[in-house]
Amino acid sequence: MGAIWAVIQTEKGEPRGVSYETIAGGQKLAAALGKPLEALVLGAGVAGAAEKVAARKVERVRVIEDPKLDPYTPDPYTAALRLAVEAEKPDYVLFPHTYQVRDWVPRLAAALDAGFISDVVDLRADGGEPVFVRQPYQGKLNADCAFTGSGPRLVSFQAGAFLADDAAKGDASAEIVAQPVDLSGVEVRTQVLETFQEVENKVDLSRADVIVAVGRGIGKQENLGVVEELAAALGGQLAASRPVCDNEWLPMDRQIGSSGQTVAPRLYLAIGISGAIQHLVGMKNSGTIVAINKDANAPIFSVADYGIVGDLFEIVPALTAKVKEARGA
Amino acid sequence: MKIVVCIKQVPERDARLRIASDGKSVDTAGVATEINESDQYALEAGLRVAEKVGGEVVALLLGPDAAEEAIRRALAMGAARAIHLNDAGFQGGDASSAAKALAAAVRQESPDLVLTGLQSDDAGWSQTGVILAQLLGWPSATLIMEIEQPEDGRIKVKRELEAGWFQWITLPLPAVLTIQSGIYPVRYATLKGIMGAKKKEMKKMGPADVGVDGGQVGAAGRKVELKRLYVPEKTAEAEILEGDAATAAASLVDRLQKEAKVL
Numbered sequence: 001m002g003a004i005w006a007v008i009q010t011e012k013g014e015p016r017g018v019s020y021e022t023i024a025g026g027q028k029l030a031a032a033l034g035k036p037l038e039a040l041v042l043g044a045g046v047a048g049a050a051e052k053v054a055a056r057k058v059e060r061v062r063v064i065e066d067p068k069l070d071p072y073t074p075d076p077y078t079a080a081l082r083l084a085v086e087a088e089k090p091d092y093v094l095f096p097h098t099y100q101v102r103d104w105v106p107r108l109a110a111a112l113d114a115g116f117i118s119d120v121v122d123l124r125a126d127g128g129e130p131v132f133v134r135q136p137y138q139g140k141l142n143a144d145c146a147f148t149g150s151g152p153r154l155v156s157f158q159a160g161a162f163l164a165d166d167a168a169k170g171d172a173s174a175e176i177v178a179q180p181v182d183l184s185g186v187e188v189r190t191q192v193l194e195t196f197q198e199v200e201n202k203v204d205l206s207r208a209d210v211i212v213a214v215g216r217g218i219g220k221q222e223n224l225g226v227v228e229e230l231a232a233a234l235g236g237q238l239a240a241s242r243p244v245c246d247n248e249w250l251p252m253d254r255q256i257g258s259s260g261q262t263v264a265p266r267l268y269l270a271i272g273i274s275g276a277i278q279h280l281v282g283m284k285n286s287g288t289i290v291a292i293n294k295d296a297n298a299p300i301f302s303v304a305d306y307g308i309v310g311d312l313f314e315i316v317p318a319l320t321a322k323v324k325e326a327r328g329a
Numbered sequence: 330m331k332i333v334v335c336i337k338q339v340p341e342r343d344a345r346l347r348i349a350s351d352g353k354s355v356d357t358a359g360v361a362t363e364i365n366e367s368d369q370y371a372l373e374a375g376l377r378v379a380e381k382v383g384g385e386v387v388a389l390l391l392g393p394d395a396a397e398e399a400i401r402r403a404l405a406m407g408a409a410r411a412i413h414l415n416d417a418g419f420q421g422g423d424a425s426s427a428a429k430a431l432a433a434a435v436r437q438e439s440p441d442l443v444l445t446g447l448q449s450d451d452a453g454w455s456q457t458g459v460i461l462a463q464l465l466g467w468p469s470a471t472l473i474m475e476i477e478q479p480e481d482g483r484i485k486v487k488r489e490l491e492a493g494w495f496q497w498i499t500l501p502l503p504a505v506l507t508i509q510s511g512i513y514p515v516r517y518a519t520l521k522g523i524m525g526a527k528k529k530e531m532k533k534m535g536p537a538d539v540g541v542d543g544g545q546v547g548a549a550g551r552k553v554e555l556k557r558l559y560v561p562e563k564t565a566e567a568e569i570l571e572g573d574a575a576t577a578a579a580s581l582v583d584r585l586q587k588e589a590k591v592l
Contacts, residue, residue: 073498074459074469099491102447103471106459109425115552116424118454131556136453137346137355144556151552189468191483193497195490210591216342234592246511259489267591274342288589290581291567295343297560306584307567308577318578326582326592 002091003059004030007081008041009096010049015041018096020164023056025123025157026094027168032125035091038062040179042080044070050176057170062088062179069183073190074104076183082111083181085152097156109154115147116154121161138276139299159258159281203237203253210236210267213256213283214244217272217293217312221249226316227271233323236267241279257282272312275300292316330384330479331440334375334408335431335458336368338392338399339451353555355451357395364399367446371508373515374476375444376407382478385409387438391419391430397531404526405518412438416535421548424452428460429550433541434534435465442484443505447472455507462505469505470498474512 006026008019023039030037037057041050042064054061064084068076085093085108095101097119109116122133132155134143147153205211212231218224224238231238238254245255256263257279268286273279275291275298283289284303291304292312301307308315340346341361349356364372375386388403390396391414400411414430422430435443443465445458462469474495475487479502488496489509518526536543544550570580585592 078463099472099489102455103459103469103488106424106456107463107469109456110428110460110463116454116456117553118456134453135561136558137340137451138342138453140346140560141348141355141558142561143558146554146556148552148554189500190470191499193485193499195494195496197493198495242510248514258491260493262492267585267589288585288591289567290585296569297345301567301569302561304567305589306581307569308581309569310574310577314574315578318574319581322575322578322582323592326586 002089003036003038004033004092004094005038005040005062005090006058006094008039008049008053009098009100010041010043010046013043013045013048015049015052016096016098017164018098018159019053020056020167021159021162022094022096022157023053023058023167024162024164027057028162029092029094029123029130032123033128033130038090039174040064040084042069042077051173054174054176055169056174057168058174060174061176063176064179064181066181066183068186068188071192071195072100073188073192074107075188075190076186077104078107078111079183079186080181081108084179085112088179090152092153092155095154095156097158101156105154105156112152114152114154115149116156117145117147118156119158120155121158135277138274140297158277160284198252205237205239205254205256205261205263208237208263208265210234211239211256211263211265211286212236212269212271213239213241213273214250214271215241215273215279216243218244218249221247223313224249226313226320230269230316230320230323233320233327234267239263241273241276270300270304271316273300274298275303330379330382330442331387331438332375332379332384332442332444333387333389333435333438333440334368334372334403335389335443335445335461336372336399336403337365337390337446337449338362338396339365339449342366342450348558348560353558355558362395362398364402365446365449365451367448367508367510369446369515370510370512371444371446372403372406372408373513374473374508375442376516377513378442378476387412387440389431389434390414391427393420400531401526402518404529404531405522406516407522408529410530411532413531413533414539415533417547418536418543418549419547421551422546423551423553424454424456425460425552426546426550428457428464430536430539430541430546431457431461432464433539435461437539441479441502443503445505445507447507447509458505458507465503465505467503467505468500469507470500471507472509473506474509476506
């Protein structure tokens, strides 16, 4: 019987937080299928990361250590895991659905001729056959997916699908074993020149007490005035979802979400934001969340405490007036 | 320089989606469509590179007859010609079987560069472009936010990492790049472009035309099966405040003051 592997993504020699989520998801799959869960750490200088991972409840930790794995590039990562999978034949290989995973794991799937169910939010076993739940159509629908045919099965979990804190600790530290792979013949075609932060965030939204965030529903830059007035009335910071910054209606340092800032203010107002997962991961821990959107089925309402369904150009000015009244301005 | 841009037709973002009677797909009847958002950016990026260094952009789309609308739009924006992988044998696939069909068509064209969007707004696998690169044996890079002019057979691009980090990398051509939304403002099709598009070549091709085994593509070639598509149950329901704008706004302020105590 093949094992389940949780592949650990590291950063500066440490396991990234999402990697514990992968272990938590792996533990759930292992329990559902009665298969052993192992962790696999790959990189250069990752002995410390392997030790941390070994404290979690896994059968063993496999380590692929090779100087070609730092800095990350897709060719050696694909080659390393392909060789390891071909040698050990795990049944399932699990990943966090990070930007890095999107860059190389589809290559691995093609190289192994394996199926890859990406961006999974939940899993269960129906009569021994695992079913993986995804959220296609921008999170508007759910899809139950299953693998067909044989061969290794690759799965990536959406950030937050499982909780890092749920990754159970083991009674004793798991054994750590080297997983030998020969990367000497692997050509690294990608050359990394420079890794950098684009702009020093002039606005540190993570310190804001109140955030008024605006999305695609605002329509155009000239319409921003109504939300600016609301933000001023609340004494809050103005922020945006990605499409607003892509269109250059607001600068990039106002962006909330996976490619922008992560915030948890006391009060968060999402205006004309549908609530794609990339946005939700950046704000779902806010204290009180208010959503104003014309689409009653928008995913943002599932994380909001209060919602108003309707035309933001009518609701926001009315709200600004009421806020001013309440604050005695 | 020859550039192939892979595009997909998807339901419009605001479209109301109904599940079809098979319980596994969306009923597309009467649903407005558009070119997938990040594919629009890929097309824009391809046109810019071709305009700078010279060459042509070929639009490549896998989809049914109705997807001709998306192809016309791509041609109107400036693609020189289009290939439409349109055959019952291509339908019902996953990212893997779609990439196999696209790879077969790309091999026939042997371009210098292939661009795709980062991910589709419907299935959202974020796999197809990268699988395509592996099938072709080419290098790839994802989440591209800037493309510089090729030099000495290599191309320099800016990748988006997470949490505001970026990276400049180079890779040898031919290569596949998957484009992140926002790379460059997307042009509108001009009236002249729309008129000109009608005269441009749009080649319809099936599995035999591109030389791919029918068992590798479409539903026959898939490795992942969609068992059921359904509307998610809402986990935590927001309290929806009813009434006209003034009434709803007043209820909200009242709750923010008295319940949530944040005002």
